[in-house]
Amino acid sequence: MAPLDPERDRAILDATMELLSEVGYDRMTVDQIAKRAKASKATIYRRWAGKPELVVDVICRRFDMDAPLGQDTGSLRGDLAAIFRSLCEAVERKHTLVIGLSSTLVSNQELARTLREHMQAKDLGDVKALLGQAVERGELAAAVDPGRLFAVAEALVWHRMIFNGPPLDEAFVAESVDGVLLPVVTAWAAA
Amino acid sequence: MAPLDPERDRAILDATMELLSEVGYDRMTVDQIAKRAKASKATIYRRWAGKPELVVDVICRRFDMDAPLGQDTGSLRGDLAAIFRSLCEAVERKHTLVIGLSSTLVSNQELARTLREHMQAKDLGDVKALLGQAVERGELAAAVDPGRLFAVAEALVWHRMIFNGPPLDEAFVAESVDGVLLPVVTAWAAA
């Protein structure tokens, strides 16, 4: 057992994940994590330098698990709405974690960068596919950069989440898709 | 001296402002604030309900001090760029403070709303003016909601700040104005 037992890693990360969702970052206690993971605090602190680092690790490892978010609905607007709705759900699930970390991120650029890297990643395949289908259907004049579009969508969702808070309802989806994403993507394709 | 001495308000707010910039929200202590302001903690807690509320107040009061951000540049694009650039600067100056607060904002919608109200306050007059001038110049088919536009701009800036970090350079301004703000505002005016 000399090397740190990966089984304990998992138990601790799981417990942390659960507690983050249940009580939030601030009210989550290291003792609670230890108790729920049937671990001791020493075991936790042997792996992570502190509570923020542990939570960052949780987020990093869990962020790639997103279910695929694209569904072919037959129209560009429908596809965009689907993907935007799915993004809302993902953010709504994780915003407690990320928000709770933000103050740490400011003072620890290392962690911030690591976290950012794990927050982007994939999904873009789906976005690219739906944009391609829109071109085929004649809804778009040309292909556009899926990453650039996704970034705008992400910006809208996080902004809403941070400044207005949950919930992210259907009206917000409609407003965002019709008011921003469709105009923007249309303009890009026309350029 | 019966009413709360406004001189103490200022000293406390100043001390808080300084410390926020120096050590960040988490590492800033109420005792530190009291000591630097040569005040007692009682004096602080007689005015604000707690550390987050105090900091929100700091931000609210400082946000109104923004230099006017609209300059008539003669073109819609120029005006939008100017206002966007000014927003970037404001966020760049304050992002440490706001980021440090975000975890509180999520769990305290009251504060979040208050903060948001103070963050847009005066800006909208300028935005509305520049949009009006664009209509007069024939660059826009109709007036559009300045708040809605400002929200999109804000989303882009904060997203960039949180996910990519500083700095916010001129390329980002151009990309945002040409790629998002102009298409969006044109679409809205055409609707």
Add this chain to the structure above:
Amino acid sequence: MAPLDPERDRAILDATMELLSEVGYDRMTVDQIAKRAKASKATIYRRWAGKPELVVDVICRRFDMDAPLGQDTGSLRGDLAAIFRSLCEAVERKHTLVIGLSSTLVSNQELARTLREHMQAKDLGDVKALLGQAVERGELAAAVDPGRLFAVAEALVWHRMIFNGPPLDEAFVAESVDGVLLPVVTAWAAA
């Protein structure tokens, strides 16, 4: 309340005293003390550097409270037995405290000396009186040093307590008085 509240001192010292008697030094916890004294650990650590120092303080303050131990029984043997029995009881009450401290005493000569000073003190008035009465009754040829006699008695009691442990029964009293104290005091008087 600015200076350390003496009322809290008392509550903490009392709680410590009780717990020492109930569970002993090793099993006594600072949290237990705090809880029983309805105090916080911070309040305790603001006054004492640590658990050993607190307990030494308890002993120092409580050690002088010994009830007078001499009763005139009409014979030297009876008086010696009474005083020896009373010493046994005192030691039996305090041995947990003193024993529990001994390892600390070794590494902290300062504390050790302080403790020693508080462990001797008075009582000798009673011992002197009974020895005087014995001279008057003709049981002793001359007066003897009460301190020297008390030291021998103390040695016997502590030795028994440390090496054999409790209880200190009547057989031990008889053996000590008849086998050591009486021969010794007789020899001293005859010299």
Add this chain to the structure above:
Amino acid sequence: MAPLDPERDRAILDATMELLSEVGYDRMTVDQIAKRAKASKATIYRRWAGKPELVVDVICRRFDMDAPLGQDTGSLRGDLAAIFRSLCEAVERKHTLVIGLSSTLVSNQELARTLREHMQAKDLGDVKALLGQAVERGELAAAVDPGRLFAVAEALVWHRMIFNGPPLDEAFVAESVDGVLLPVVTAWAAA
């Protein structure tokens, strides 16, 4: 190598001995012992039930190394003084260890008895011999119990050590032998 390697015993006991002298019982750590002995904690706990037991064992083994303490000086007083002086030296060498153990001894009578058995072991032969010689020389009326006498001597030495601290000088030896041991042993022989 099936039986527990005696070489490891020695290394561990030596390390324990050194550390006891250097930092005292409380601040001595099992991990420290293991590291200094280049052993693992498992190896230690395979041999001893715990830290106190290990230390008791250290003392027990070192106590038997005492140089023989009886020397025939030709007189009872001289013999008693010699043996008492030798006891003083032994205690002075070991008092740090024994003092450090006393709290354990109180709560663990088993260990206390074991320790006590090892502490008197061989000595009594010498004591018995010197008492016998005194009878032969006509200095004593009858044989007396050597264990009982040794217990009194031990009590005096430990009491002095605990309550007055080192050093144990020649004045103390004279006072003890002439003031206590001789009167006591004479009284016992006359009974």
Add this chain to the structure above:
DNA sequence: TCATAACCGAGACGGTACGTCGCGTCTTACA
């Protein structure tokens, strides 16, 4: 000769207590 078994070092583990720190409340003395 090789396998079986016991030892060994290393060090992770659960648990418990420690002593520290920060928040928000409260009390006192002064102006």
Add this chain to the structure above:
DNA sequence: TGTAAGACGCGACGTACCGTCTCGGTTATGA
């Protein structure tokens, strides 16, 4: 009455030590 000073209860933090355990590696018999 408002203020400066600072003690207080509370509770989380991160550390240290104990005694147990699991892991490979090595040595020493006995099949």
